[in-house]
Amino acid sequence: MNPLYALPEFSNLLLQASSSLREVGAENLADLFANALYDRSQVDQAIAKLRIRVAQGESPADPDGDAPWSGAGKAAQEYTLRLxxxxxxxxxxxxxxL
Structure with a gap:
């Protein structure tokens, strides 16, 4: 595990990621980042899933995953790319x- 993940500042980043992803409709990803707050071994998995979501664009290929972006789809895609x-x-x- 990367020692960076143990820093309080990184906790803030995970919390921000979780809440922002929830706002744009990526509930499953938001849950992964929230779980990573308590179990840092899940950080790499959450980041990998975020990379997949960014690469897939507007409609995720995972049928059990998050729904396609909401009406603010362009803003949601842009946010995840920046994240x-x-x-x-x-x-x-x-x-x-910071």
């Missing part, structure tokens, strides 16, 4: 930027 970019940047720099 994965921010997470990748934090991990590559090994610090959480």
């Amino acid at each position: 994965i970019q921010r997470l990748d940047r934090c991990i590559s720099l090994n610090r959480v930027s």
